[in-house]
Amino acid sequence: MSSPSRYLVSAPGKVILFGEHAVVYGKTAIAGSLDGLRTYVFFEKRDDGFLELNLPKLGLQHPLLWPISALPYSKVTTVSKENNSLQESTINEELLKSLKEIVLDGNAGNKNNQEINELQQVAASVFLYLYASLEDKQTSWCGTTVHIASNLPVGAGLGSSAAYSVCLATGLLLVLGHITIPNYGEKVGGFNISDSSSPMNLINRWAFQAEKIIHGTPSGIDNAVATYGGAVSFSKGVMENVIEFQSLRFLLTNTKVPRNTRTLVANVRKLHDKCPHIVVPILEAIEGISSKFKEIINSGDSQKELNQNIEELIDFNHYLLNSLRVGHPSIDKVREIAAQYSLHSKLTGAGGGGCVLTLLRDDVPNDDIMKIMLNLTSIGFECFETKVGGHGISILDASTISKQEFLSSENIQQFSGWKHFN
Amino acid sequence: MSSPSRYLVSAPGKVILFGEHAVVYGKTAIAGSLDGLRTYVFFEKRDDGFLELNLPKLGLQHPLLWPISALPYSKVTTVSKENNSLQESTINEELLKSLKEIVLDGNAGNKNNQEINELQQVAASVFLYLYASLEDKQTSWCGTTVHIASNLPVGAGLGSSAAYSVCLATGLLLVLGHITIPNYGEKVGGFNISDSSSPMNLINRWAFQAEKIIHGTPSGIDNAVATYGGAVSFSKGVMENVIEFQSLRFLLTNTKVPRNTRTLVANVRKLHDKCPHIVVPILEAIEGISSKFKEIINSGDSQKELNQNIEELIDFNHYLLNSLRVGHPSIDKVREIAAQYSLHSKLTGAGGGGCVLTLLRDDVPNDDIMKIMLNLTSIGFECFETKVGGHGISILDASTISKQEFLSSENIQQFSGWKHFN
Numbered sequence: 001m002s003s004p005s006r007y008l009v010s011a012p013g014k015v016i017l018f019g020e021h022a023v024v025y026g027k028t029a030i031a032g033s034l035d036g037l038r039t040y041v042f043f044e045k046r047d048d049g050f051l052e053l054n055l056p057k058l059g060l061q062h063p064l065l066w067p068i069s070a071l072p073y074s075k076v077t078t079v080s081k082e083n084n085s086l087q088e089s090t091i092n093e094e095l096l097k098s099l100k101e102i103v104l105d106g107n108a109g110n111k112n113n114q115e116i117n118e119l120q121q122v123a124a125s126v127f128l129y130l131y132a133s134l135e136d137k138q139t140s141w142c143g144t145t146v147h148i149a150s151n152l153p154v155g156a157g158l159g160s161s162a163a164y165s166v167c168l169a170t171g172l173l174l175v176l177g178h179i180t181i182p183n184y185g186e187k188v189g190g191f192n193i194s195d196s197s198s199p200m201n202l203i204n205r206w207a208f209q210a211e212k213i214i215h216g217t218p219s220g221i222d223n224a225v226a227t228y229g230g231a232v233s234f235s236k237g238v239m240e241n242v243i244e245f246q247s248l249r250f251l252l253t254n255t256k257v258p259r260n261t262r263t264l265v266a267n268v269r270k271l272h273d274k275c276p277h278i279v280v281p282i283l284e285a286i287e288g289i290s291s292k293f294k295e296i297i298n299s300g301d302s303q304k305e306l307n308q309n310i311e312e313l314i315d316f317n318h319y320l321l322n323s324l325r326v327g328h329p330s331i332d333k334v335r336e337i338a339a340q341y342s343l344h345s346k347l348t349g350a351g352g353g354g355c356v357l358t359l360l361r362d363d364v365p366n367d368d369i370m371k372i373m374l375n376l377t378s379i380g381f382e383c384f385e386t387k388v389g390g391h392g393i394s395i396l397d398a399s400t401i402s403k404q405e406f407l408s409s410e411n412i413q414q415f416s417g418w419k420h421f422n
Numbered sequence: 423m424s425s426p427s428r429y430l431v432s433a434p435g436k437v438i439l440f441g442e443h444a445v446v447y448g449k450t451a452i453a454g455s456l457d458g459l460r461t462y463v464f465f466e467k468r469d470d471g472f473l474e475l476n477l478p479k480l481g482l483q484h485p486l487l488w489p490i491s492a493l494p495y496s497k498v499t500t501v502s503k504e505n506n507s508l509q510e511s512t513i514n515e516e517l518l519k520s521l522k523e524i525v526l527d528g529n530a531g532n533k534n535n536q537e538i539n540e541l542q543q544v545a546a547s548v549f550l551y552l553y554a555s556l557e558d559k560q561t562s563w564c565g566t567t568v569h570i571a572s573n574l575p576v577g578a579g580l581g582s583s584a585a586y587s588v589c590l591a592t593g594l595l596l597v598l599g600h601i602t603i604p605n606y607g608e609k610v611g612g613f614n615i616s617d618s619s620s621p622m623n624l625i626n627r628w629a630f631q632a633e634k635i636i637h638g639t640p641s642g643i644d645n646a647v648a649t650y651g652g653a654v655s656f657s658k659g660v661m662e663n664v665i666e667f668q669s670l671r672f673l674l675t676n677t678k679v680p681r682n683t684r685t686l687v688a689n690v691r692k693l694h695d696k697c698p699h700i701v702v703p704i705l706e707a708i709e710g711i712s713s714k715f716k717e718i719i720n721s722g723d724s725q726k727e728l729n730q731n732i733e734e735l736i737d738f739n740h741y742l743l744n745s746l747r748v749g750h751p752s753i754d755k756v757r758e759i760a761a762q763y764s765l766h767s768k769l770t771g772a773g774g775g776g777c778v779l780t781l782l783r784d785d786v787p788n789d790d791i792m793k794i795m796l797n798l799t800s801i802g803f804e805c806f807e808t809k810v811g812g813h814g815i816s817i818l819d820a821s822t823i824s825k826q827e828f829l830s831s832e833n834i835q836q837f838s839g840w841k842h843f844n
Contacts, residue, residue, distance in 0.1 A: 277710030278738055281703040285745075288699030316700055316745055323707075323741035 003140065005045040006398035007174050007181075008406065008415065011166035013037040013152040014159035014225035015252065015348045015357055015388055018293055018317050021268050021324055022286035023219060023234060030242065030290050031221050032231035034252070035390035036413070039150040039163035042398065042406045043171040046143030053127050054147040057154065058120050064103070068143060071132045072098040091212050092133075099128040126165065126210045130172050134206070139177040146171070147406060153382070156254050157261070157349025162222030165210035170203045170393055178202065181395050181419060200421060203227055203393060229392030229422040233294060242294060247387040248310070249360040251338070251372065253345075254382040255330035257353025264350045268324050279324070286320055289313050307361040311344040314359060318346040326351030330381075334358065337375050341368045360385070391420040425562065427467040428820035429596050429603075430828065430837065433588035435459045435574040436581035436647035437674065437770045437779060437810055440715055440739050443690050443746055444708035445641065445656060452664065452712050453643050454653035456674070457812035458835070461572035461585035464820065464828045465593040468565030475549050476569045479576065480542050486525070490565060493554045494520040513634050514555075521550040548587065548632045552594050556628070561599040568593070569828060575804070578676050579683070579771025584644030587632035592625045592815055600624065603817050603841060622843060625649055625815060651814030651844040655716060667719055669809040670732070671782040673760070673794065675767075676804040677752035679775025686772045690746050701746070708742055711735050729783040733766040736781060740768040748773030752803075756780065759797050763790045782807070813842040 012033040019029030207223040434455040441451030629645040653664040
């Protein structure tokens, strides 16, 4: 059976429900996948020996195009090809450096002499790094065209880079013949990350490599959520599925207030070092929130009790994040508007602006949700009604979908035939 | 030498700087005396065998008057007369019950058939309890008239009952010949509460008895601050002077939002019992704030650094009190207005409204302070510019001051001859 000539791969964004910042100090964070806020990547077979990458979402108006023969194969080592213990493996910096140069080189791929900023350069280098590391002569594909689409805001702390990384890893592993689309109901690896034989884990580990290229020292939580979906508890490098996690409905508000994650994290560190006897117990209290969340989500409480208890934890975490000085007036504004309808909110991610989560209890009338969203958008915020804890990777044999259909579709999720694995 | 025929006694209110609520769980609280917010009590000799108590501040328009002979002396036991180990001693409930009845009895003291509410009844009973317990035939005073004046708001968490208790204990110990006015510079006991021979400690212990009658199970912190002045660190029943404490300038804002301390304390308890793994570390973090305060106050830092560090602690404690759900929009409003002038605020006391402290750094222009006060009073709040950490008990031989002069004085503090002991 020949492999499909087109694949569509999709992966979700993530939000941190509880434990941001504390996770840096080895405390437990809980993150979940974002339903409906996903990145979609279209992979199409070529026969001309070229790689084409389209990144309109990152502001690149023209495709980037490289002859496969231009890749520096001599620098691909067993380290960069190794995928069994990728969690620990390091990036082949020499290979990466060469690839970054190729991205900028007008003679290789940057045919239109577009200005390429750092973010675009890194995104393209990740693609080439994965391609060069994974290339396998077993495939019938002699070249690939890749198109990226996404409704995930970039740089808003919603894991857009991980969704991109997971899609690239999945698509390239498929295209280059390392995995096939798992069958529905087939054991695809679930959450046992140490089981290196499962395709899901292979994808997750290569996506983690991509994340390392993008972020330096990522926690691995974003790519895990984008891969496996659902909700994940993460502490000191150990991730586990939050087993009984039911989808929770949230309003996600992007305040669009720009913030610098690195600076926010560094400021918490300063506060921690200056006042350890205050900050260490605060981090311990945040650990208590994550533990309590895992306890109540498995408690069999009624939906009403569960929601009330989660709202209590949301408030605790909001105040404690404020005590770490990562709050912002824009976050308080969202809280204030949601509170007018008895809804509870907290920042998600680094804080200092960015995104805010508001739990939408089942008893909240749709009218109220509409009013809150109107109110929030009228002051310049962007809102998404979403569920946390849905599908991870989804794959579609897209042989019957043309590139034009993909590019012009307003709802890629609606194509029939998507395969989900959780 | 005959004793004076009139005494004027004064004691300050208190504010909690750090550690409210946490102190209930054995954590350290820091409290300080309020400069200029004091209760004044005028004691005048009578020869007719009557006790007269004037409590206009509590809404009693007419004096209460009792013949000393009406006091139930048979019920005064060694327990109620004992003053060496008062810290542990219990109230003579039988004596107290009789006295409460006498207060309400029109034939004994309530000559004008005034309606007497519970607060007034307790205040009068405290007076009679101390008198009956302390009476000593060694005195030349055969009756006393007592007038209370105060610029301390009642029921605002500023220790008005302790200031009242300390004044009564001091005045009655003087009037009944147990102590004399200590000489300036005389060792009056300082803060060594276990030194039972010092007049200050004797006063503090009797004031604590009065506080027990008023509050049931007071911590003892309010009467200690009213007695000794300065700042006090208090934890698990052990109090110590904050040695190097220099007066700090604050704006004290009474939001006048009524709150029920008992309910607020009970709600924190519920939260604590429901989520111990969150609340216990929060209380630990508050302990860290009090420790840090004692550390920096003794660090020899410049005034500027000291103020910056205290502001940091104020913010920490504000956010952590919010995490215990004892905040209130009125408190946030004060914080917001003060923040417009880069000043930092926190609630003081039980929260849920009540009073707010704003640190006034030395570099704040008086104009700014005026603007903040105008802004706060325009929305119905009451402001006091005050120092924390001033005098405790002050005593004046008031032989040359008439009752009329006392009652008509707008600034009792300005009488000359006050003796302070810290």
